[in-house]
Amino acid sequence: MVVPMPEDDIQNHNHNHNKILADSKQHAGTAPSCALWQTRSYVDHSHFHVNRTRAVATMPIRFYSSTHSPSQPRKSGSAPLAHRSLISLSGPDAAKFLQGLITNNVDASRQAPFYAAFLDARGRVLWDVFIWVWPELVAEKGHWACYIEVDQTEAGALKKHLKRHKLRSKVTIEDAESVGIWAAWGDAPAQVPKENAVSDLQDPRAPGLHRYLVAHDRTSLADRSEVLDVSEYHLQRYLLGVPEGPVEIPRESALPMECNIDLSSGIDFKKGCYVGQELTIRTKHTGVVRKRMLPIQLEHPGASVSPPVSGTDIKQLDDDGRTKRGRAAGKFIAGVGQVGLALCRLEMMTSMKVSAEGGSWKPGMQFGVDTDNGVVKVKPVLHDWFLSRESHLWDKNRTRI
Incomplete structure (x- = not known):
């Protein structure tokens, strides 16, 4: 089955997208002029309260960079x-x-x-x-x-x-x-x-x-x-939150569902045999995808800071804003300015429930990435259209868990 494109996708996207652009314009600093950081980023959902249909950011977007570039994204082009x-x-x-x-x-x-x-x-x-x-x-x-x-x-x-x-x-x-x-x-x-x-x-x-x-x-x-x-x-x-190419979808490492290829009408779960089908179909029938690529917002107290290194672990932060020891909540994939991509453990970094046992996420949790200049806070974004697609494709499978 190929995932359909709901007609209300664009309407929901435009509302959320314009909100992000407006916030970024109001709080913008500078964003790098490079095409992308040669790094990877994982999404942080710590400052978002998420349910099945809506995600609300509690902090505005701010851009930071060590290089000069336009201060806000172009809405059209x-x-x-x-x-x-x-x-x-x-x-x-x-x-x-x-x-x-x-x-x-x-x-x-x-x-x-x-x-x-x-x-x-x-x-x-x-x-x-x-x-x-x-x-x-x-x-x-x-x-x-x-x-x-x-x-x-x-x-x-x-x-x-x-x-x-x-x-x-x-x-x-x-x-x-x-x-x-x-x-x-x-x-x-x-x-x-x-x-x-x-x-x-x-x-x-x-x-x-x-x-x-x-x-x-x-x-x-x-x-x-x-x-x-x-x-x-x-x-x-x-x-x-769209990954592309070997920098963001590492060859022979990334799984298709974790990169949202299933949510992008890129997998037909009913087709016949093809290379790599066995694990893909098995994952579909278990009904559980615990990690997914998500868009993230990045925040650092300094005005200018280098981006996190690709593949750096995202960790929960303690009350002093330092990263805790223990299991990583995700990984930083890529970014430019204040926005980026991250591979996130959904039940650890968001309120999404994708398994019977649920996860450890609680409101107020914060996450971040260690850099040479201190901790960069990471906040994931869940667009309405993303939640709609994920629910449409996977909720029926979860009833069998």
Whole structure:
């Protein structure tokens, strides 16, 4: 089963997103101009009271950084994604070949782009990908064909992976160099003429994000749309809690449900056998996903501080604001300015209940990450649309626990 995109996702997202942007504008300092910190972050829910339908932050967003950059995120815009690459897959056996390798369902009748992941035999994520397929491409090739979008640093490894599994399959694997990838958000997608895009997709990972394939010679998506730096795209992802690429979804380590690929319509739990299916289906039937990637707010008493190191443990804080010993509540994944991503133990850092025994979270708990400049407080964010998707997909399974 692929998770549907509820129609009220965007409405709920816009309310929460605008609230975060307004708070950040009021309390903004500076945010780094880099595309992202080369670090990882896990979400902190310590200052949020969370139930199944709503999460409320008790503290406003503040930006901090050791480098100069714009003080607030752009509510609307578009950016070219030069860090993403495309691999062309075509041939009479292309659909059947890909069906055995990715988490989403592939058949020759499917002619619209979708999100998916490649897994290893242990069920760990190798690559998060978009599969670009559209009627004109199929007509041009004379059979089902697609472009596989992946992080540029992993394109070579993915091509080797495909060729290793090719065997006698009648497929052709090559670079796709005639088009590029763009992202847009806010009001910008409504300004994009259809003729400017080869194909487009409402990004299923979060409301408000859109993705496009455009000809390489185009310098903008729309004539009246300002072209923004890719750092703005990364900031939008972090505000929404969307991980992407090997820095945030570490290869052969991350689990697909922990990265919310299931909540992003990226896994079809009813499809046939594929590499890594066993653990994925077993997790689905147990009904328990204890850790998930979430957006986080970061707070430090200093005006300028370096970001936490990728993979640093998130710990509960004592009354003096120091990290306690004991089990980590999560891990810091990535961030820019005051926002980021973290992998969180849901029942430890939030009031979400995902198992029969429940967790240790209590109102008033605070969490943080140790850095060379002191403790950075970490606060997780639970968007309404996230809670709705998680409940829709997993509540029925929990009744069997």
